[in-house]
Amino acid sequence: MSRHYSRPFLTMLTTACATALLTICSPVLALDLDKALRDVASKNRLVGMSAVVVADGSADSVFHYGFSDLDQQRPVNDRTMYRIASISKMATAVAVMKLYEAGKIDLDRDVSDYLGFSLRHPEFAGVPITAKMLLSHTSGLRDGKGYFDFSSGALTPESPFGIRTLLQESGKYFTADMWGSEQPGPFFTYANVNSGVLGTLVEKVSGQRFDLFVKQEILEPLGMDGGFNVYEIEGIENLAVLYRASEPQADRFAGGHPARDFSAYRPGHNGLLFGPQGSLRTSAVSLVRFMKMLMNGGEYDGVRILKPETVALMDGAVWTFNGKNGDSYHNLFHEWGLGPHRITGQKGGDRIFGNLPMVGHAGEAYGLISDMYFNREKGVGVVFITNGLLDSGTFEYGEDSAFYAPEEETFKVVEKYLNLSSRTPRK
Structure with missing residues (x-):
């Protein structure tokens, strides 16, 4: 488990806690967040878990729990990369x-x-x-x-x-x-x-392979680890194994690098080869860089990936559920943009932080579940990833939303921690 703050935030800590940031820099609340998230992970019998909270667009609280590899007893940490499942679709978009x-x-x-x-x-x-x-x-x-x-x-x-x-x-x-x-x-x-x-x-x-285009145009400029091609990924020893009932389902390489020759592949022949729907491997800390880029209108740490108007176009509603014009996927999907899942905050449905509207994506595959959602106006966001269950069976649904229990419980902890009702919109 670790906790990290951005450089501007560290500067503020050396002087005094500003009133607007009391919910972030209070040591008591920081310890409560760790304990509350640990309780979520323990209660739900998760193999491993990473969660990152973003407040005011910059300050991070990073939490890790459990193991990325049960056989090797390798703990989850900042370097742990997960196959983030359908959040990958946001990089494709x-x-x-x-x-x-x-x-x-x-x-x-x-x-x-x-x-x-x-x-x-x-x-x-x-x-x-x-x-x-x-x-x-x-x-x-x-x-x-x-x-x-x-x-x-x-x-x-x-x-x-x-x-x-x-x-x-x-x-x-x-x-x-x-x-x-x-x-x-x-x-x-x-x-x-x-x-x-x-x-x-x-x-x-x-004219490029999909995995190389994303790496060169998005991941490397943002300083993100991982990639869409597990056969050429750096730091393979940090890749989390995905589990169901403690049984490995995917990405069990024991630190060794799988091999495959891509010299025969012709770009444009079959983009599914690189899993644009779900095969991006990256760490929770790196995924937050991607999220912040979108939160900041296409720019992160001085690097511009998209124009603000392009991000706004992505975020806008293309489809809105009217009860008849689509499959709401167990009441989880009510609006969609050009890539992002738009959260409308409906009780029993797509609720994360109460009725606060958000954009982002969820993922589920091979025992893993994952989330990346944010609200740009308030400057808040959350990343949640677990690599599976220790127990047999499947994830239970939450009580107040269409998300699974570990997701919903994490969202409730983070919502309380952020004290959203007292937050003013960012300028």
Whole structure:
């Protein structure tokens, strides 16, 4: 377990605690936060856990618990990298928006024009599929049987079966349930395959492998560790194993580096190879850098990744649930932007800090659950990651939201710690 503060905050601590920051710099409250989060982790029998709280846009409180690798008894710490699951989609969205800013992608243009093959809903062949639809999960695509067959059989650099063989009716991996029954555009259904198409789009437009584009254009400029390609990741010994009931499910490399040759891969052939939907490995501390970049309108520590107006475009509501126009995913999804999940704060649903609106993303895979959400106006945010359960069974749902119990309980602890009712909006 460790606690860290930004340099400006340390300067303030050497003088006196400013009234506006009492909730952060009070030693009593700081110790209470550690104890409360430790209680959450212990009560829910988590293998390991990381949580980072951001207040006033800059000050961090970092918490770690448990083990990243049970066999090696390796404790979770600042260097621990997790496969953050669907939060990865936010990095994919930023990659698309960088190409949008460069004038290389029109969000409302038929993506078939970029992909080099026709992407059409078989029942609505006259309706173009756009990047905006893919980013907002309104494309009509579904994670059908073909998606899972393709993921287990064709995700190798040398595979002759590109992503088009999953998406087109004549393709080897296509199944009818890859598309819903509704017309693309108005109807929302969360689907991982959308990000596979977006990853392929990034490759086609940039001419680079998806993992390398994200590393060069986003991760390295922000000083983030990890990447989308586990075979070329640095610091593999810091990668957390993902567990269900103490049994390893993914990323069990025992500190050794897995090998794979990517020299045969052609960019634009199959972006799903690099897992744009869920395979980004990074630490909680690095993920906060990414979150702060979005909180600060596309800039972090003097490095600009996106323009403020581009971030605002991403954050804006593209789809809003009206009770009939989509699948709310157990009442969790009520609004979506161009990549971000928009939190509306509905009790029993997408509630994090009361009714405070937020943007970000959640993730779940191989026993891991993860969250990254923030409110820009108040300058607050939270990152939560656990690499799984010690006990058998699955995560229980929370009492007041559609999030799982460890997530909801962490949010409640952080909300109390931040004392949101006394916070004034940032200028």
